[in-house]
Amino acid sequence: MNETAKTRKNSWRQDPDRVKADILAIATEVFATFGLAGARVDEIARRTQTSKRMIYYYFGDKNGLYMSVLEAAYARVRAGEDALKLDELDPISALQRLVEFTFDFHRDNPSYVRLVQIENIHDADHLKRSERIAKLNLSAIDKLEDICRNGIEEGSFRSDISPVQLHWLISSSCVFNLSNRATFRHLYGGDLFTEAGQAGLRKLIVASVLGAIRC
Amino acid sequence: MNETAKTRKNSWRQDPDRVKADILAIATEVFATFGLAGARVDEIARRTQTSKRMIYYYFGDKNGLYMSVLEAAYARVRAGEDALKLDELDPISALQRLVEFTFDFHRDNPSYVRLVQIENIHDADHLKRSERIAKLNLSAIDKLEDICRNGIEEGSFRSDISPVQLHWLISSSCVFNLSNRATFRHLYGGDLFTEAGQAGLRKLIVASVLGAIRC
DNA sequence: GTCAAAATGTACCGTTTAGTTAAATTGTCA
DNA sequence: TGACAATTTAACTAAACGGTACATTTTGAC
Numbered sequence: 237m238n239e240t241a242k243t244r245k246n247s248w249r250q251d252p253d254r255v256k257a258d259i260l261a262i263a264t265e266v267f268a269t270f271g272l273a274g275a276r277v278d279e280i281a282r283r284t285q286t287s288k289r290m291i292y293y294y295f296g297d298k299n300g301l302y303m304s305v306l307e308a309a310y311a312r313v314r315a316g317e318d319a320l321k322l323d324e325l326d327p328i329s330a331l332q333r334l335v336e337f338t339f340d341f342h343r344d345n346p347s348y349v350r351l352v353q354i355e356n357i358h359d360a361d362h363l364k365r366s367e368r369i370a371k372l373n374l375s376a377i378d379k380l381e382d383i384c385r386n387g388i389e390e391g392s393f394r395s396d397i398s399p400v401q402l403h404w405l406i407s408s409s410c411v412f413n414l415s416n417r418a419t420f421r422h423l424y425g426g427d428l429f430t431e432a433g434q435a436g437l438r439k440l441i442v443a444s445v446l447g448a449i450r451c
Numbered sequence: 452m453n454e455t456a457k458t459r460k461n462s463w464r465q466d467p468d469r470v471k472a473d474i475l476a477i478a479t480e481v482f483a484t485f486g487l488a489g490a491r492v493d494e495i496a497r498r499t500q501t502s503k504r505m506i507y508y509y510f511g512d513k514n515g516l517y518m519s520v521l522e523a524a525y526a527r528v529r530a531g532e533d534a535l536k537l538d539e540l541d542p543i544s545a546l547q548r549l550v551e552f553t554f555d556f557h558r559d560n561p562s563y564v565r566l567v568q569i570e571n572i573h574d575a576d577h578l579k580r581s582e583r584i585a586k587l588n589l590s591a592i593d594k595l596e597d598i599c600r601n602g603i604e605e606g607s608f609r610s611d612i613s614p615v616q617l618h619w620l621i622s623s624s625c626v627f628n629l630s631n632r633a634t635f636r637h638l639y640g641g642d643l644f645t646e647a648g649q650a651g652l653r654k655l656i657v658a659s660v661l662g663a664i665r666c
Numbered sequence: 667g668t669c670a671a672a673a674t675g676t677a678c679c680g681t682t683t684a685g686t687t688a689a690a691t692t693g694t695c696a
Numbered sequence: 697t698g699a700c701a702a703t704t705t706a707a708c709t710a711a712a713c714g715g716t717a718c719a720t721t722t723t724g725a726c
Contacts, residue, residue: 252703271572273489277684287705289686298684352634353568357486360633374638400639401655407635408627409620416626418575419567423589424615440616440663447662448655465673465722492714502675503715513714 255286256294263291264305268347271354272302299362306355307368309348316341317375327387328446334379335406335445339438342410349414376403384449393449405448409441470501471509478506479520483562486569487517514577521570522583524563531556532590542602543661549594550621550660554653557625564629591618599664608664620663624656 262283266275277298281288295301320337322330342349355363363369380399387393417429427433477498481490492513496503510516535552537545557564570578578584595614602608632644642648 255703271486271488273486274572276682278682288684289706290704292685293703350572352631353572356631356633357489357565357568357572358633360637363634363637377639397655400643401651403639404627404635404643404652405624405655405659407631408624411631412619412623412627415630416567416571416622418571418573419578420619420622422575422578424592424618428615428619436616437619440612440620444620444659444663447665448659450662467673470673491712493712504675505673507715508673 252294255290258284258286259291259294259301260304260308263301264309264347264351267302267305267354268350272298272358275302277301303362303366306351306362307366309351310369310372310374312345313341313348314372314374316345317379320379322379322383327383327390328392330383331387331402331449332442332446334376334383335410335442336438338376338406338410339413339441342414343434346414349411352411353415387449392451394451397449402445402449406441406445409437409444413437467509470505473499473501474506474509474516475519475523478516479524479562479566482517482520482569483565487513487573490517492516518577518581521566521577522581524566525584525587525589527560528556528563529587529589531560532594535594537594537598542598542605543607545598546602546617546664547657547661549591549598550625550657551653553591553621553625554628554656557629558649561629564626567626568630602664607666609666612664617660617664621656621660624652624659628652 259280263275263280266280266283270276270279275298277288277291280301281291284290291301295304320334322333325333355361377399380402384393384397384399384402388395413434421429428437474495478490478495481495481498485491490513492503492506495516496506499505506516510519535549537548540548570576592614595617599608599612599614599617603610628649636644643652
């Protein structure tokens with residue numbers, strides 16, 4: 237019976253979808269943790285239930301795998317945005333709710349934020365090349381356009397701020413909350429990242445965004 | 452004379468400081484561009500006027516070089532902050548000036564921002580280990596403490612927002628403006644990053660920060 | 667001048683790493 | 697059931713990469 241340890245694994249069940257999903261999930265974690273250059277294909281393979289060969293079989297090369305990971309991450313964002321319903325709210329409340337949703341979403345998806353930061357280190361090269369992400373048409377801006385139009389109409393919003401600016405402003409704080417947590421915590425302490433601290437920041441961001449657009 | 456091409460470079464002038472500074476400047480660019488794992492020691496050496504050997508002679512190894520680069524970057528930040536004088540201004544004006552300074556400073560130091568983002572990818576591991584940076588005691592918070600105290604005293608500032616929160620809020624937008632420019636531009640267009648667009652964002656950040664702290 | 671220590675150049679080495687080869691097993695469908 | 701395509705395993709390779717050995721030159725103290 238001491239042969240078994242050395243014998244080839246000579247029986248398996250084919251399950252392409254499962255294998256692909258497995259690789260993608262592990263690769264997402266590893267790329268998010270170590271970056272594109274820092275991630276090791278062998279490390280990804282080791283954590284998978286399959287072999288390195290399968291990574292190359294399904295994703296071509298390391299870059300192809302990274303792009304698939306990035307595309308899957310953006311697809312999840314799109315799905316999240318779609319779930320948000322703001323139609324029945326007045327503009328101020330809708331904006332507040334959107335800010336809170338954005339804050340929570342980023343906080344709940346740290347590896348998405350890390351992938352975005354990694355992508356920025358690479359000057360968004362892979363994002364640019366991805367046709368799948370181009371087709372995604374993220375909907376945050378559409379929602380803000382509605383909110384801004386209504387707000388300006390009813391006179392509660394300034395008219396000199398664009399939806400894109402507003403999206404930028406909201407994103408900046410919600411992304412930074414994750415992307416720069418490590419350095420900020422070390423230099424200025426961790427109070428902002430306790431549960432109470434996060435609740436405070438959430439309110440602060442709402443206040444700053446509403447403060448910026450209010451007439 | 453056809454020997455000269457192959458002969459060893461058999462004469463030079465010693466200049467340790469110059470060599471170190473040369474390596475550090477080039478390494479800053481390369482690390483900021485490619486990240487810690489992505490940067491190549493050979494590439495840094497190639498761009499230098501000296502050799503790879505000298506990198507190891509002065510900085511020990513790749514990590515030591517990276518840490519020196521990081522420390523030099525933070526030292527420049529500290530120097531920048533020290534140059535800012537806000538004493539004679541009223542709290543609102545001082546805060547506005549600080550926001551504008553922070554915005555401009557980040558915009559003028561893109562490789563600093565990139566290094567910070569890279570450091571965050573690595574969970575601030577090198578920042579934590581650096582005694583030089585620990586001693587630096589960045590002064591932005593001190594300035595904000597003064598401003599907040601005065602502002603609350605004279606009744607123009609809310610009293611439930613801390614200097615650290617405020618610093619976080621200001622940093623988030625000023626950092627994001629550089630750190631996530633590539634992905635944002637690709638997804639939502641480049642209008643915000645023209646000269647006019649940047650002036651608009653600068654005003655927007657001022658409005659949002661003042662809007663957040665005003666009574 | 668001499669000598670030791672600091673600084674520099676050239677050539678090289680051992681590992682790590684992305685990527686491949688070749689063969690075996692499983693699934694499908696005529 | 698048998699041929700053929702899709703999937704999976706294990707072992708291998710070439711190149712890139714961080715790091716080093718060793719010789720040589722410069723500098724400054726005496």
